[in-house]
Amino acid sequence: MPGFFHPVEETSGIKPLESFPVEFSRGSLSAVVSTDELAGALFVHTLIREALGEGKVYHAGPKRAFSPTILKALDVEPSNLLSANVYSADELLQALGYVEDNSTVLVSQFPTLREVSEEKLLELRKRVDEASLTLILHYETLTFNELDLPGEFTRLFILPELFDALLVLRTNSYRGHHKLNVTVLKAPPEQIASLGDHSVSIDSIVKVITGR
Structure with a gap:
């Protein structure tokens, strides 16, 4: 039987x-x-890069979204990246069973996974809460309706109400x-003060990523 009540701690x-407007905390689910x-x-x-400074980082998805070459250029030690x-x-749910508690998990191209449903999202939310994970579901797409953000997040992530952050x-x-416009x-x-539009200068990072 689950323990329904527990002390609330600041994480x-x-x-x-x-200058990124949102912080991803332990026990959070973000899209x-x-x-x-x-x-x-x-x-x-x-x-x-930043998550590896806090512990192990896990990446999951139908394809690898990161480049070891770029990570090396960012002075990243990849031994704790799985x-x-x-x-x-x-x-994905099976893979999360092998993830250590209090870790960061990045899932790439989440909406393309097969059999994503309300039930599966509730299972993901449960795993995040039980293991105090920082779980971020990322989707890179060129087809996105900027004029209907709530509708797009519902289309892609089914239950946006379950998420702590939508960006x-x-x-x-x-x-x-x-x-970088966020x-x-x-x-x-x-972090409710961060709602809205933000602009972050990224010149130095772009040089590293593009190699020029």
Whole structure:
């Protein structure tokens, strides 16, 4: 029988970039959509870099979303980064059974997994809560309706109400300078001030990722 009540503790979290508007904390479930490849690569690699400073990091998905070359350029020690290929919601749940408590898990291309349902999302939420995981479901896509963010998150993640944070990332450049634009549609109560649109300078990170 589950223990329904337990003391509430304040938990620290991680930010991919210092100026990133949202912190991903232990025991949280987040959905992040990148609408261009640069935004996706930047988010994945900086998140892994920062999360490895806190402990083990796990990556799961139908394809590997990170580059060892880019991680090396970011001075990342990859020995605590573990990766698995999963192709369905059931396989993801099985993989999470091998994840150590209090770890960070990044799932790439989550909406493409087979048999994602309300029931499977509830199981994911349960696993996050039981193991105090930082679970981030990421989706990189070029097809995204910016005019209907609530509808898009419902289409892609079925039950956005279960998530602690919902974010959209996209990049733009002007005269050689790059910005990461972040829309925070939903945030944890303690970070509610971050709701809305944000712009983060990313020139130095872009040079590392692109190699120029």
